[in-house]
Amino acid sequence: MVAQGKLFVVGTPIGNMDDITLRALRVLSSVEVIAAEDTRAAQHLLTHHSVRAGQEGARILSFFAGNEAQRTAEVLAILSAGQTVALISEAGMPGISDPGQRLVAAAHEQHIPVEVIPGPSAALHALVASGLRSDRFLFVGFPPRSEGERLRLFGSLRHEPGTLIFYESPERIAQTVQDLALALGDDRQAVVARELTKLFEEHRRGSLGELAQSLITKPPRGEITLVVSGSGNAEIPLTAESLDVEQEVRRRLAKGESAKDIATALTILTGQPRRKLYQLALHLKDSDEAATSQ
Numbered sequence: 001m002v003a004q005g006k007l008f009v010v011g012t013p014i015g016n017m018d019d020i021t022l023r024a025l026r027v028l029s030s031v032e033v034i035a036a037e038d039t040r041a042a043q044h045l046l047t048h049h050s051v052r053a054g055q056e057g058a059r060i061l062s063f064f065a066g067n068e069a070q071r072t073a074e075v076l077a078i079l080s081a082g083q084t085v086a087l088i089s090e091a092g093m094p095g096i097s098d099p100g101q102r103l104v105a106a107a108h109e110q111h112i113p114v115e116v117i118p119g120p121s122a123a124l125h126a127l128v129a130s131g132l133r134s135d136r137f138l139f140v141g142f143p144p145r146s147e148g149e150r151l152r153l154f155g156s157l158r159h160e161p162g163t164l165i166f167y168e169s170p171e172r173i174a175q176t177v178q179d180l181a182l183a184l185g186d187d188r189q190a191v192v193a194r195e196l197t198k199l200f201e202e203h204r205r206g207s208l209g210e211l212a213q214s215l216i217t218k219p220p221r222g223e224i225t226l227v228v229s230g231s232g233n234a235e236i237p238l239t240a241e242s243l244d245v246e247q248e249v250r251r252r253l254a255k256g257e258s259a260k261d262i263a264t265a266l267t268i269l270t271g272q273p274r275r276k277l278y279q280l281a282l283h284l285k286d287s288d289e290a291a292t293s294q
Contacts, residue, residue, distance in 0.1 A: 011119015
């Protein structure tokens with residue numbers, strides 16, 4: 001009977017190539033297969049540290065979001081045949097906003113040993129460097145691209161006491177910070193960290209309102225981690241059940257707010273679909289205007 005192999009989950013540098021452990025290098029030098037999110041990045045890492053791959057060392061197998069389901073079955077077959085496999089991301093820890101969780105869960109189901117080799121994490125790096133409270137935090141990952149889903153998510157976090165950690169792209173960070181300022185309040189403290197461990201590492205500190213303006217006038221480049229302070233109160237979040245939505249829409253219309261702004265604000269407060277609230281605001285606005293003209 002062939003002994004089962006072993007899956008190693010290996011943390012790799014997030015920028016600075018020197019940020020890798022001796023244990024990680026030893027594992028990468030000894031396994032038979034390396035399942036890599038980005039095969040070119042993997043080859044660059046191995047070459048930089050003089051670790052052989054290919055005919056003289058481990059076989060590199062692509063393992064990314066687009067082929068994760070198929071590759072998971074293939075890697076399990078390799079492990080079941082008695083070979084050792086190292087799973088690595090393009091950067092950082094596999095399974096944290098990167099492929100890997102599915103494979104680890106499947107390996108556990110088949111009683112295949114799993115060993116994690118710790119390494120750098122952009123989320124923890126940014127949290128520690130931010131100076132914000134780190135005794136309790138919530139890693140949110142990448143916010144949804146859909147505006148409605150994103151606003152509902154941010155609204156649900158209004159009263160989370162722990163520090164919030166997000167990943168975001170430079171193209172979307174300005175809008176994300178603006179939406180967070182609307183959902184959590186302009187005064188909530190935050191840090192935009194970029195290019196962690198690299199030559200041009202930067203940490204912009206300020207309130208969400210201040211950062212929203214800064215990101216518009218000076219757009220950032222590179223990979224970004226956003227850290228936002230948690231709520232300082234224990235109020236019960238407003239919901240559709242605790243808020244008279246129609247009355248709130250009328251109140252905001254009377255203040256001169258647009259249907260678009262009302263829908264955005266109430267999506268955050270209630271979690272209801274933005275389109276539904278927008279249509280309600282338009283309907284009430286038309287009704288009020290018609291009643292006034294009579």
